Amino acid sequence: MSVYETRRTMMVDNQVRPSDVTKFPIIDAMLTVRREAYVPDDKREAAYLGENLTLAPGRVMLEPRTFAKMLDALDVGPGEMVLDVGSGLGYSAAVLAHMADTVIALEEDESLASEAEAILSREGVMNAVVLTGPLAEGAAKHGPYDVICVQGGVEELPEALADQLKEDGRIACVMMEGSLGTVKVGTRQNGRIAWRFSFNATAPVLPGFEKSRDFAL
Template structure:
């Protein structure tokens, strides 16, 4: 039988802390949240692997180190409203719920949304809701958001999502550049203007529904 508490401890001590993650609130959230509770039973034995974790429906949980570094850079505050795009089974939503005032977990897959809602309820999370809908469109009814987190590689940040970011809000996403390399980028809206900077490189799986539409060439 897997000792999940020990696996979670070694994830934090072996994958998270050595990779420049020092925010104590974030480290505590990762230490306290049972990742195995948010994945299919068949994947629980490898819930703390240091890689993207397949959870079915062609979807993955982000590698813990990448996820943790993204959240550290986006600096979630206790008063923040957060949109978690591609929350899948609910693990990322649960972590964000420990850091923020409220979280909306958005996913396009109804089965994953239902699983996330059940897992969040079972863990006693009361400040997060789950919504099914097109991820690239976001969830404007819950916005504007102080923080938006996109849980997978995308070709670009859609305008619809960027428009749901509040003034002084932060958005973190893994954007694939022209070379095919994933760049974790932090976007910030200041004075109504959205700017971005590259944080580090990462190569998670692509998040569906963000594909660029083909353009006609004459």
């Protein structure tokens, strides 16, 4: 067993399972996908640490516990279509691709997106497609989606993105208020998203997901 395989097993045993994430598809995906392949070369040694890993200014790969608990709350199924917003170098898309039918990995940072495309291809992930474009606009032409997973902080969810969720579809994101964050999961019912608290976590707010601030003179 390679050093990274050992670390992957330790990540699941020490960070994922103790967080009450026990669904087989999640455990299987997180044991299978080579997390170290989806980080910058100089960050490989930190790939399995229990903290958010910086990929670019203001952009992170969510810590394993946060991502696993989001997946647990979303309960992604094998026939579903997922929009992965802010997919960075593609790790989240690769894990989701293990569990879903198709994953649209949306990334607006062009260098991250082109590298993600190369890594996913190299790692043999055939059912995830990388699109480059503004995160806040989503990817309406491929929607609506059964699941939307947002890989970063959200102060305000853009309406354009919310509208791409199917009826009875689920969305998860890290809702940020100042330095405090909570992961909330929403379900679209009768055209509206009903939110529920899931757990505490933090992440940098994604571009286009900031609260609009009204300035008064």
